[in-house]
Amino acid sequence: MIKLIGVSKEHQHHMLLKNINLEIERGKVYGFKGRNGSGKTMLLRAILGLIKVDGKVLINNEPLKFGSKYPLKVGVFIEKPSIIPEFTALKNLKLVAALKGITDINEITKYLVELGLDPKDKRKVRKYSLGMKQKVGIAQTLMGDPELVVLDEPTNALDRKSIEILVQILERLKQQGCTILIASHQLEDIESVVDKVVHIEAGALE
Numbered sequence: 001m002i003k004l005i006g007v008s009k010e011h012q013h014h015m016l017l018k019n020i021n022l023e024i025e026r027g028k029v030y031g032f033k034g035r036n037g038s039g040k041t042m043l044l045r046a047i048l049g050l051i052k053v054d055g056k057v058l059i060n061n062e063p064l065k066f067g068s069k070y071p072l073k074v075g076v077f078i079e080k081p082s083i084i085p086e087f088t089a090l091k092n093l094k095l096v097a098a099l100k101g102i103t104d105i106n107e108i109t110k111y112l113v114e115l116g117l118d119p120k121d122k123r124k125v126r127k128y129s130l131g132m133k134q135k136v137g138i139a140q141t142l143m144g145d146p147e148l149v150v151l152d153e154p155t156n157a158l159d160r161k162s163i164e165i166l167v168q169i170l171e172r173l174k175q176q177g178c179t180i181l182i183a184s185h186q187l188e189d190i191e192s193v194v195d196k197v198v199h200i201e202a203g204a205l206e
């Protein structure tokens, strides 16, 4: 589904990604592992066409052009959840639903409910704990069951039970044919769902 051929990223004479060759098969779960600053997030950004790179990124054999519409139905959670703190969780979800063209309320709230949050909660997200905000972000990402899901450190701030629920959800999405890319320091939390571990060190695959 996705192919990286000789992908490199240079920034102010530093090579942040070094000649990455990687093939991502549809329906598989990839776990990206590496130290802080090794290039996991940068690699995910390259795969998503969010940064200009040298080399080629092919999506279904077509070259991905920086700045053009992403050719796959994708859900992305990189670094921080894209939430508006002054809105409730439901209002935040509805905003994303509108962008994705989703109107069915069950579809909008199902992952939030499964992750243990109440869509009727009147509190603004500003009042939520870190883990609760994380769950809103995950629910936004998974809404509409995209064909590609990209999660950067999804288990940060989640308790053991919530990680188990997330793993169950990811397992189900995988069975539906979804391709999932996860960057994590704690891959062992989610290793049961991961098919292939990709090690990255100083911008290069090991």
Ligand SMILES: Nc1ncnc2c1ncn2[C@@H]1O[C@H](COP(=O)(O)OP(=O)(O)OP(=O)(O)O)[C@@H](O)[C@H]1O
Residues within 6 Å of the ligand: 011, 016, 034, 035, 036, 037, 038, 039, 040, 041, 042, 043
């Ligand atoms: N916007 C940016 N501009 C320039 N350099 C950046 C930028 N973002 C990250 N970098 C650099 O790119 C390298 C890789 O960063 P990246 O965020 O991909 O690491 P990571 O493996 O995701 O780290 P972590 O585990 O801490 O999340 C680092 O050296 C970082 O300093």
